[in-house]
Amino acid sequence: MMTNDRRKPIRWGMVGGGKGSQIGYIHRSAAHRDEVFALAAGAFDIDPERGRAFGLDLGLDEARSYRDYAAMFAAEAGRADGIEAVSIATPNNTHFAICKAALEHDLHVICEKPLCFTTAEAEELKALSEARSRIVGVTYGYAGHQMIEQARAMVRNGDLGEIRIVNLQFAHGFHSAAVEEQNPSTRWRVDPKFAGPSYVLGDVGTHPLYIAKVILPHLKIRRLLCTRQSFVKSRAPLEDNAVTLMEYDNGAIATIWSSAVNAGSMHGQKIRIVGSKASIEWWDERPNQLAYEIQGEPARILERGMDYLYPEARIDDRIGGGHPEGLFEAWANLYRRFGFAINRERGLAPAGVEELVFPDVDAGLEGVRWVENCVRSADAGGVWLDYR
Numbered sequence: 001m002m003t004n005d006r007r008k009p010i011r012w013g014m015v016g017g018g019k020g021s022q023i024g025y026i027h028r029s030a031a032h033r034d035e036v037f038a039l040a041a042g043a044f045d046i047d048p049e050r051g052r053a054f055g056l057d058l059g060l061d062e063a064r065s066y067r068d069y070a071a072m073f074a075a076e077a078g079r080a081d082g083i084e085a086v087s088i089a090t091p092n093n094t095h096f097a098i099c100k101a102a103l104e105h106d107l108h109v110i111c112e113k114p115l116c117f118t119t120a121e122a123e124e125l126k127a128l129s130e131a132r133s134r135i136v137g138v139t140y141g142y143a144g145h146q147m148i149e150q151a152r153a154m155v156r157n158g159d160l161g162e163i164r165i166v167n168l169q170f171a172h173g174f175h176s177a178a179v180e181e182q183n184p185s186t187r188w189r190v191d192p193k194f195a196g197p198s199y200v201l202g203d204v205g206t207h208p209l210y211i212a213k214v215i216l217p218h219l220k221i222r223r224l225l226c227t228r229q230s231f232v233k234s235r236a237p238l239e240d241n242a243v244t245l246m247e248y249d250n251g252a253i254a255t256i257w258s259s260a261v262n263a264g265s266m267h268g269q270k271i272r273i274v275g276s277k278a279s280i281e282w283w284d285e286r287p288n289q290l291a292y293e294i295q296g297e298p299a300r301i302l303e304r305g306m307d308y309l310y311p312e313a314r315i316d317d318r319i320g321g322g323h324p325e326g327l328f329e330a331w332a333n334l335y336r337r338f339g340f341a342i343n344r345e346r347g348l349a350p351a352g353v354e355e356l357v358f359p360d361v362d363a364g365l366e367g368v369r370w371v372e373n374c375v376r377s378a379d380a381g382g383v384w385l386d387y388r
Ligand code: NAI
Pocket: 015, 016, 017, 018, 019, 020, 021, 022, 023, 024, 043, 044, 045, 046, 047, 068, 069, 089, 090, 091, 092, 094, 112, 113, 114, 139, 140, 141, 184, 185, 203
């Protein structure tokens, strides 16, 4: 496994991800897994007192558990040992302002998806990150699973032949009823003021969209048709189910089913790529396996950590095949890559990390662009539109 310099961890802060939040724990766990980052400061909560207390629980100095992110960025900028990077794990409506303020304080940023609400905002963040030479990473965490690298290498090496059909879905059943009446993490997701122009398209659909981009970097979306529904009526205008059809520039066709009302389904995130010779299929609930089906032959199941995989899929090996890895390892793989990118800017990255792919500001921008296009098509009555 390629490692960052553990003697000089990146001084790191967090905004959001406070006590009881859904996603805060995995950020901290992934950032600390390989000692790439060291938590030094935080503004964890919309409730300043609860946030300060949580920071102390995590072992922060009292002075560095802040009431809000503006205070944190200002105070940390004045310290010789101030934070160099920050992760943003707050509801969607705050990402743009916090990310912008972080970049303006010359911090590297790891931001939750969606990066922001509009492509204009995403382009502004991209320009700012380039002007300041700071990285923006976006936590499309499932992309850190090893078998995604194997799928990417298989496509690049022609194992599937010409790519024809891409079937994608992230369709869980957790919100089949109006659980937002009780659950605060769901409540903001179905309110456009906090969630933005979409619910499931942005919340779940952008995950397989990004994974497809990793596996099929050469394909570009030419046009798209989307239809979206609010099966729990009180969620309108936001959708809890959507189907998107897409045409790529090589003539391949793709579908993405995004749903929170797929009753009985756990995650239901599946990636199936069909080529002229063979197909592959990956399911995030069995992430250590990749189905490889060659036309006319018995189907094979490729296993993580085995010698027969491509070398690119072995870079992230933490333990041999047979030992199951999961989402925490996938996120740690991504955080290690964010670390490599940041350490390149710090002059501390090992050789050979340039080739490693991670969800960067362009990936964040593409997610926002895709949601915008889907909403445009759905709200025009579910019509084909040129992708822009
Ligand atoms: P949540 O509602 O469970 O937690 C949000 C946290 O942010 C809370 O601790 C809250 O107090 C804090 N917060 C809110 N406003 C704040 C502010 N202005 N300053 C500081 N803290 C603030 O939300 P959840 O589910 O953890 O989602 C957070 C973000 O993570 C969302 O953008 C969501 O889309 C994303 N997410 C990403 C996942 C992934 O797989 N990458 C999975 C789940 C969520």
